[in-house]
Amino acid sequence: MSEFTEGKTQIIKEEKRYNPQIIHYYNEIIRNWNKLNFIVQKTLRSLEKSNEDRSYTNELLLLATYRLIFEKVDIETIIKEMGQKNDFISFLEKLKTFSWKLALKGKSKLEKLSIKEAIPSFFIEHLVPVMNFDFLKENIKYMNQYTSQKNITFRINTLPNDSLESLKNSIEKEFNENNIKIRQDAKIPLIFHTSLKNKRRILLSDWYRNGKLIFQDKASFLIIQLLSPQSGDFICDMCAAPGIKSSLIAQLTKNEAKIICNDFNNKRLKFTKFFLNFLKVSNIFLINSDGTNFPVNLKTKFDRMLIDAPCTGSGTFLSNPELKWRQNPTFLHQNIVFQEKLLESGLKYLKPNGILIYSTCSLYPEEGELQIIKFKEALEPLTVPKWFSPSYKINNVELKGTGRLFPAIHKTQGFFVGKFKKKEK
DSSP states (O other), X not given: OHHHHTTOOOOOOHHHHXXXXXXXXXXXXXXXXXXXXXXXXXXXXXXXXXXXXXXXXXXHHXXXXXXXXXXXXXXXXXXXXXXXXXXXXXXXXXXXXOOHHHHTTTOOHHHHHHHHTTOOHHHHHHHXXXXXXXHHHHHHHHHTOGGGOOEEEEEEOOTTTOOHHHHXXXXXXXXXXXXXXXXXXXXXXXXXXXXXXXXXXXXXXXHHHTTSEEEOOHHHHHHHHHHOOOTTOEEEETTOTTOHHHHHHHHHTTTOSEEEEEESOXXXXXXXXXXXXXXXXXXXXXXXXOGGGOOSOTTOOEEEEXXXXXXXXXXOTTTOGGGGGGOSXXXXXXXXXXXXXXXXXXXXXXXXXXXXXXXXXXXXXXXXXXXXXXXXXXXXXXXXXXXXXXXXXXXXXXXXXXXXXXXXXXXXXOEEEEXXXXXXX
């Protein structure tokens, strides 16, 4: 936590990584970073305490504030847990009198939202022009509700040639016997929902250990469904690691499509190789390269191209709270430049009339609609299913062939997606 406080990149030590209590408080303190800091600094100022004038660390203050304000733990318990006394007790007693009404007095609507919902002001200011303010609040609230998240999704893996119905019946029977309730998705037969409390027992089951169950966010599944891969297709997954989407392409085509999985991160690609083998995926070829400079003969042309591009992750704060505090103009610009180059490269290797899916787990228009507009002369928009929300209007015009998944509506990560056919010229 001290490394994060100082703005450094940090890796949680191996022995602590599997301690659920440490991981919980680490993630929740980072999730509520600016909110907790605001409360701590307000309290210290009211006590007239400087950094040099106290014996306890910032990390201790943040944890104690989270325990007292968020979890309603009494002062005596916190003192006993942390082994502190004297001036620390005075901090906790003052903390109990903290008032949001007084603390936020005189602040603007945007400042209040940023502090109370623990979200960077850059994120809010950037989305207000394209998103209704109340709807923006709803999405932020959903992405902050990790501790109250109730359900998770997984898919059944039918590779190499299993029957979905047979697998489903066997899994349901065993899980029912062990009091694990699962529910098949109404629209996607391969996807199942269950309570979050069942995750650990599912991880320990033979079904998971044998690669027949894969935890997968529903949004990730919907993107591959939109790609609509067919047996016999030649398909490129330009940014493939860790391989979940590629494995689904193989599953939907029953290992009868040829798939190129490319990724620039060699370590992640090595895991992808292991993961795909584990799931009995075949007909996949791995390439470790920068997709903006794809090392394939230009005569090679794909039937379908998936560019699930690296992005700011501004739609993934629920599962990646650290990404909140990387949101700034420089980080956004870096991703925009890279995405544009990936699209340029991908289109070179797509057949005329070939299908392109471009997606990002971002809520920013620059990583979605505004990227596609740059290539509209080369792209013919295709129909996006109505269960996607409309994308943002650009200059009051809705961009055909595109859609969005919003956390507040779809209960998934925030995603932009576009489906297009490459024009012949």
